[in-house]
Amino acid sequence: MHHSQVSEHATTTGIDHRKMLIWVFLGSECMFFGSLLATYLIYYGQSLPGTPTPGEILDIPTTSVSTFVLLMSSLMMVLAYSSISRGNVRNFRIWILCTALLGSTFLGFQIFEFTEFAREGLTPKTNLFGTTFFTLTGFHGAHVTVGVIWLLSLFGYSFKGDLTKDGGVNVDLIALYWHFVDVVWIVIFTVVYLIGITNAVHNAHG
Protein backbone atom coordinates (compact mmCIF):
# COMPACT_ATOMS: atom_id res chain seq x y z
CA MET A 1 0.00 0.00 0.00
CA HIS A 2 1.49 3.36 -1.03
CA HIS A 3 0.57 5.69 1.78
CA SER A 4 2.02 8.72 0.07
CA GLN A 5 -0.19 8.40 -3.00
CA VAL A 6 -2.72 11.11 -3.54
CA SER A 7 -6.15 9.65 -4.07
CA GLU A 8 -8.17 12.77 -4.81
CA HIS A 9 -5.97 15.80 -5.43
CA ALA A 10 -2.83 16.07 -7.53
CA THR A 11 0.16 17.66 -5.81
CA THR A 12 3.42 18.89 -7.27
CA THR A 13 5.41 16.36 -5.22
CA GLY A 14 2.96 13.50 -5.59
CA ILE A 15 2.83 13.35 -1.80
CA ASP A 16 -0.34 13.74 0.24
CA HIS A 17 -0.58 17.29 1.58
CA ARG A 18 -1.56 16.02 4.98
CA LYS A 19 1.58 13.89 5.31
CA MET A 20 3.73 16.79 4.15
CA LEU A 21 2.05 19.03 6.72
CA ILE A 22 2.60 16.69 9.64
CA TRP A 23 6.28 16.28 8.86
CA VAL A 24 6.78 20.05 8.51
CA PHE A 25 4.92 20.44 11.81
CA LEU A 26 7.13 17.84 13.50
CA GLY A 27 10.20 19.62 12.19
CA SER A 28 8.94 22.82 13.80
CA GLU A 29 8.19 20.92 17.00
CA CYS A 30 11.85 19.88 17.10
CA MET A 31 12.68 23.59 17.25
CA PHE A 32 10.03 24.20 19.92
CA PHE A 33 11.24 21.49 22.28
CA GLY A 34 14.83 22.30 21.38
CA SER A 35 14.37 25.84 22.66
CA LEU A 36 12.77 24.61 25.90
CA LEU A 37 15.58 22.10 26.39
CA ALA A 38 18.18 24.78 25.67
CA THR A 39 16.64 27.01 28.34
CA TYR A 40 16.68 24.16 30.84
CA LEU A 41 20.33 23.40 30.09
CA ILE A 42 21.40 27.05 30.23
CA TYR A 43 19.91 27.51 33.69
CA TYR A 44 21.00 24.08 34.95
CA GLY A 45 22.92 24.33 38.20
CA GLN A 46 22.17 28.03 38.67
CA SER A 47 19.34 27.80 41.16
CA LEU A 48 19.65 29.53 44.50
CA PRO A 49 21.34 27.42 47.17
CA GLY A 50 18.95 25.91 49.67
CA THR A 51 16.25 25.28 47.08
CA PRO A 52 15.45 21.85 45.56
CA THR A 53 17.88 20.57 42.95
CA PRO A 54 17.64 17.74 40.39
CA GLY A 55 19.82 15.42 42.45
CA GLU A 56 17.57 15.83 45.48
CA ILE A 57 14.12 15.64 44.01
CA LEU A 58 14.01 13.68 40.73
CA ASP A 59 12.94 10.06 41.13
CA ILE A 60 14.47 7.63 38.63
CA PRO A 61 12.52 4.46 39.56
CA THR A 62 9.09 6.09 39.17
CA THR A 63 10.06 7.92 35.99
CA SER A 64 11.50 4.71 34.55
CA VAL A 65 8.10 3.10 34.91
CA SER A 66 6.37 6.02 33.19
CA THR A 67 8.99 5.88 30.43
CA PHE A 68 8.22 2.20 29.96
CA VAL A 69 4.50 3.01 29.79
CA LEU A 70 5.07 5.58 27.06
CA LEU A 71 7.30 3.19 25.09
CA MET A 72 4.57 0.56 25.23
CA SER A 73 2.01 3.11 24.07
CA SER A 74 4.16 3.66 20.97
CA LEU A 75 4.02 -0.09 20.30
CA MET A 76 0.23 -0.03 20.66
CA MET A 77 0.06 2.92 18.27
CA VAL A 78 2.14 1.26 15.58
CA LEU A 79 0.06 -1.93 15.90
CA ALA A 80 -3.08 0.20 15.49
CA TYR A 81 -1.65 1.73 12.34
CA SER A 82 -0.59 -1.69 11.06
CA SER A 83 -4.13 -2.99 11.66
CA ILE A 84 -5.85 -0.17 9.81
CA SER A 85 -3.36 -0.49 6.94
CA ARG A 86 -4.55 -4.07 6.51
CA GLY A 87 -8.20 -3.03 6.81
CA ASN A 88 -8.70 -4.63 10.23
CA VAL A 89 -10.88 -2.00 11.94
CA ARG A 90 -11.73 -4.19 14.96
CA ASN A 91 -8.08 -4.69 15.91
CA PHE A 92 -7.42 -1.02 15.19
CA ARG A 93 -10.03 -0.02 17.78
CA ILE A 94 -8.45 -2.32 20.39
CA TRP A 95 -4.93 -1.03 19.82
CA ILE A 96 -5.86 2.63 19.67
CA LEU A 97 -7.81 2.35 22.92
CA CYS A 98 -4.76 0.70 24.51
CA THR A 99 -2.62 3.57 23.23
CA ALA A 100 -4.96 6.14 24.75
CA LEU A 101 -5.07 4.21 28.02
CA LEU A 102 -1.30 4.02 28.31
CA GLY A 103 -0.99 7.68 27.33
CA SER A 104 -3.43 8.57 30.10
CA THR A 105 -1.44 6.41 32.52
CA PHE A 106 1.69 8.35 31.62
CA LEU A 107 -0.18 11.58 32.31
CA GLY A 108 -1.24 10.15 35.66
CA PHE A 109 2.39 9.53 36.52
CA GLN A 110 3.25 13.11 35.55
CA ILE A 111 0.46 14.55 37.68
CA PHE A 112 1.64 12.40 40.59
CA GLU A 113 5.21 13.61 40.08
CA PHE A 114 4.18 17.28 39.86
CA THR A 115 2.10 17.09 43.02
CA GLU A 116 4.87 15.27 44.89
CA PHE A 117 7.38 17.90 43.84
CA ALA A 118 5.03 20.67 44.96
CA ARG A 119 4.68 18.94 48.31
CA GLU A 120 8.47 18.80 48.63
CA GLY A 121 8.77 22.50 47.87
CA LEU A 122 9.45 22.58 44.13
CA THR A 123 7.04 24.64 42.03
CA PRO A 124 7.56 26.70 38.85
CA LYS A 125 8.14 29.73 41.10
CA THR A 126 10.65 28.14 43.50
CA ASN A 127 13.84 28.46 41.49
CA LEU A 128 15.28 28.29 37.96
CA PHE A 129 15.25 24.50 38.03
CA GLY A 130 11.55 24.48 38.95
CA THR A 131 10.64 26.99 36.24
CA THR A 132 12.52 25.28 33.44
CA PHE A 133 11.64 21.74 34.55
CA PHE A 134 7.92 22.34 34.81
CA THR A 135 7.85 24.32 31.55
CA LEU A 136 9.65 21.58 29.61
CA THR A 137 7.83 18.59 31.06
CA GLY A 138 4.54 20.50 31.30
CA PHE A 139 4.55 21.30 27.59
CA HIS A 140 5.40 17.69 26.86
CA GLY A 141 2.48 16.61 29.02
CA ALA A 142 0.22 19.03 27.15
CA HIS A 143 1.28 17.40 23.89
CA VAL A 144 0.48 13.97 25.33
CA THR A 145 -2.94 15.26 26.40
CA VAL A 146 -3.69 16.56 22.90
CA GLY A 147 -2.57 13.19 21.56
CA VAL A 148 -4.90 11.26 23.88
CA ILE A 149 -7.85 13.44 22.82
CA TRP A 150 -6.93 12.90 19.17
CA LEU A 151 -6.68 9.12 19.71
CA LEU A 152 -10.08 8.92 21.36
CA SER A 153 -11.66 11.03 18.62
CA LEU A 154 -10.27 8.63 16.00
CA PHE A 155 -11.65 5.73 17.99
CA GLY A 156 -15.09 7.34 17.89
CA TYR A 157 -14.76 8.22 14.22
CA SER A 158 -13.97 4.59 13.38
CA PHE A 159 -17.65 3.79 14.03
CA LYS A 160 -18.93 6.45 11.64
CA GLY A 161 -16.35 6.98 8.95
CA ASP A 162 -13.95 4.97 6.86
CA LEU A 163 -10.45 5.19 8.30
CA THR A 164 -9.09 2.72 5.76
CA LYS A 165 -9.47 5.09 2.81
CA ASP A 166 -6.43 6.89 1.45
CA GLY A 167 -4.26 4.15 2.91
CA GLY A 168 -5.21 5.00 6.49
CA VAL A 169 -3.57 8.43 6.29
CA ASN A 170 -5.69 9.80 9.15
CA VAL A 171 -4.26 7.14 11.45
CA ASP A 172 -0.79 7.71 10.02
CA LEU A 173 -0.95 11.37 11.07
CA ILE A 174 -1.73 10.65 14.74
CA ALA A 175 0.78 7.79 14.74
CA LEU A 176 3.56 10.13 13.62
CA TYR A 177 2.54 12.71 16.22
CA TRP A 178 2.41 10.10 18.98
CA HIS A 179 5.80 8.61 18.15
CA PHE A 180 7.28 12.11 18.09
CA VAL A 181 5.92 12.74 21.58
CA ASP A 182 7.57 9.49 22.64
CA VAL A 183 10.86 10.48 21.05
CA VAL A 184 10.80 13.83 22.86
CA TRP A 185 10.32 11.99 26.16
CA ILE A 186 13.31 9.77 25.35
CA VAL A 187 15.40 12.94 25.11
CA ILE A 188 13.86 14.51 28.24
CA PHE A 189 14.31 11.36 30.31
CA THR A 190 17.95 11.09 29.30
CA VAL A 191 18.93 14.76 29.61
CA VAL A 192 16.80 15.92 32.56
CA TYR A 193 16.65 12.78 34.67
CA LEU A 194 19.58 10.47 33.93
CA ILE A 195 22.23 13.02 32.99
CA GLY A 196 20.79 15.69 35.28
CA ILE A 197 21.09 13.54 38.39
CA THR A 198 24.42 12.00 37.34
CA ASN A 199 25.89 15.47 36.89
CA ALA A 200 24.44 16.71 40.16
CA VAL A 201 25.87 13.76 42.09
CA HIS A 202 29.23 14.16 40.34
CA ASN A 203 29.38 17.87 41.26
CA ALA A 204 28.37 17.17 44.85
CA HIS A 205 31.24 14.72 45.24
CA GLY A 206 33.64 17.23 43.71
Add this chain to the structure above:
Amino acid sequence: MEHSPHSREADHPTPLTYVKIATILVIITAVEVGIFYIDALADVLIPIFIALSAVKFALVAMFYMHLKFDERLFSWLFVGGMLLATFVILALMTLFGSL
Protein backbone atom coordinates in the same frame (compact mmCIF):
# COMPACT_ATOMS: atom_id res chain seq x y z
CA MET B 1 -5.42 10.78 -11.32
CA GLU B 2 -1.71 11.27 -10.88
CA HIS B 3 0.28 8.61 -9.11
CA SER B 4 3.11 9.42 -6.75
CA PRO B 5 6.68 8.49 -7.61
CA HIS B 6 7.64 5.03 -6.47
CA SER B 7 8.06 5.08 -2.71
CA ARG B 8 9.92 2.70 -0.47
CA GLU B 9 6.77 1.70 1.35
CA ALA B 10 6.53 -1.76 -0.17
CA ASP B 11 8.68 -3.19 2.64
CA HIS B 12 6.84 -1.88 5.73
CA PRO B 13 7.65 -3.93 8.83
CA THR B 14 5.36 -6.64 10.15
CA PRO B 15 3.72 -6.46 13.59
CA LEU B 16 6.33 -8.95 14.85
CA THR B 17 9.08 -6.54 13.81
CA TYR B 18 7.38 -3.77 15.77
CA VAL B 19 7.26 -6.01 18.84
CA LYS B 20 10.98 -6.80 18.43
CA ILE B 21 11.76 -3.07 18.19
CA ALA B 22 9.72 -2.45 21.35
CA THR B 23 11.65 -5.20 23.13
CA ILE B 24 14.95 -3.59 22.15
CA LEU B 25 13.72 -0.20 23.34
CA VAL B 26 12.72 -1.64 26.71
CA ILE B 27 16.05 -3.45 27.08
CA ILE B 28 18.00 -0.30 26.29
CA THR B 29 15.93 1.66 28.83
CA ALA B 30 16.53 -1.04 31.43
CA VAL B 31 20.27 -0.92 30.72
CA GLU B 32 20.26 2.88 31.10
CA VAL B 33 18.52 2.67 34.46
CA GLY B 34 20.72 -0.23 35.55
CA ILE B 35 24.05 1.41 34.80
CA PHE B 36 22.83 4.61 36.47
CA TYR B 37 23.39 2.89 39.80
CA ILE B 38 26.90 1.59 39.00
CA ASP B 39 29.37 3.94 40.70
CA ALA B 40 32.34 2.52 38.78
CA LEU B 41 30.88 3.88 35.53
CA ALA B 42 30.30 7.40 36.88
CA ASP B 43 32.88 9.05 34.63
CA VAL B 44 31.55 7.53 31.41
CA LEU B 45 27.83 7.53 32.18
CA ILE B 46 26.94 10.68 30.27
CA PRO B 47 28.40 9.60 26.89
CA ILE B 48 26.81 6.18 27.36
CA PHE B 49 23.40 7.74 28.08
CA ILE B 50 23.67 9.98 25.02
CA ALA B 51 24.65 7.05 22.79
CA LEU B 52 21.88 4.77 24.07
CA SER B 53 19.19 7.44 23.76
CA ALA B 54 20.42 8.20 20.23
CA VAL B 55 19.91 4.53 19.35
CA LYS B 56 16.38 4.59 20.80
CA PHE B 57 15.62 7.81 18.95
CA ALA B 58 16.82 6.33 15.65
CA LEU B 59 14.84 3.11 16.12
CA VAL B 60 11.59 4.98 16.79
CA ALA B 61 12.18 7.41 13.93
CA MET B 62 13.20 4.78 11.37
CA PHE B 63 10.73 2.02 12.20
CA TYR B 64 7.77 3.41 14.15
CA MET B 65 7.67 6.68 12.21
CA HIS B 66 8.70 4.57 9.18
CA LEU B 67 11.20 7.10 7.90
CA LYS B 68 13.27 4.15 6.64
CA PHE B 69 10.48 3.10 4.33
CA ASP B 70 8.81 6.36 3.39
CA GLU B 71 9.56 9.33 1.13
CA ARG B 72 13.09 10.62 1.66
CA LEU B 73 11.76 14.17 1.75
CA PHE B 74 10.18 13.42 5.12
CA SER B 75 13.57 12.38 6.49
CA TRP B 76 15.05 15.69 5.34
CA LEU B 77 12.22 17.65 6.95
CA PHE B 78 12.57 15.88 10.27
CA VAL B 79 16.35 15.57 10.40
CA GLY B 80 16.68 19.17 9.25
CA GLY B 81 14.54 20.39 12.11
CA MET B 82 16.42 18.20 14.52
CA LEU B 83 19.84 19.41 13.36
CA LEU B 84 18.70 23.01 13.55
CA ALA B 85 17.37 22.46 17.07
CA THR B 86 20.64 20.80 18.12
CA PHE B 87 22.62 23.70 16.68
CA VAL B 88 20.44 26.20 18.52
CA ILE B 89 20.88 24.31 21.81
CA LEU B 90 24.65 24.15 21.44
CA ALA B 91 24.89 27.78 20.31
CA LEU B 92 22.81 29.04 23.24
CA MET B 93 24.72 26.93 25.73
CA THR B 94 28.00 28.30 24.37
CA LEU B 95 26.67 31.85 24.41
CA PHE B 96 25.59 31.61 28.03
CA GLY B 97 28.67 29.71 29.14
CA SER B 98 26.89 26.47 29.98
CA LEU B 99 29.04 24.33 27.68
